[in-house]
Amino acid sequence: MNQNKSFFQKLSDLSFSSFITPQIVGVLYVLGLIGAALFALQFVRWSFNWGFVDGVGSLVMALFGLFIYAVFLRVSLEGFVAVVRTAENTKILAEEVLARKVNSSGPIN
Numbered sequence: 001m002n003q004n005k006s007f008f009q010k011l012s013d014l015s016f017s018s019f020i021t022p023q024i025v026g027v028l029y030v031l032g033l034i035g036a037a038l039f040a041l042q043f044v045r046w047s048f049n050w051g052f053v054d055g056v057g058s059l060v061m062a063l064f065g066l067f068i069y070a071v072f073l074r075v076s077l078e079g080f081v082a083v084v085r086t087a088e089n090t091k092i093l094a095e096e097v098l099a100r101k102v103n104s105s106g107p108i109n
């Protein structure tokens with residue numbers, strides 16, 4: 001089965017019969033959060049150059065924005081994983097139905 005393949009074997013699978021999304025989704029989430037945090041820090045730093053009040057206001061907005069971004073990033077990555085797991089489970093069911101059909105001469109129950 002495709003689950004026994006290593007990460008690099010799955011990565012080089014040109015038929016796309018095995019998925020790497022469940023293995024890398026955690027890394028993508030952390031990288032997305034780190035990138036957003038760096039962007040927010042840079043934004044706050046620029047805002048403090050304009051003035052203290054602007055800096056504090058941008059700090060509050062940056063924290064709120066990071067929270068909203070983290071929620072949307074998490075939901076979107078969960079959606080990708082759900083689609084991949086649905087495809088994997090559908091493939092397993094199709095293989096079981098095909099195996100049952102081949103092994104029996106009668107109709108599938």
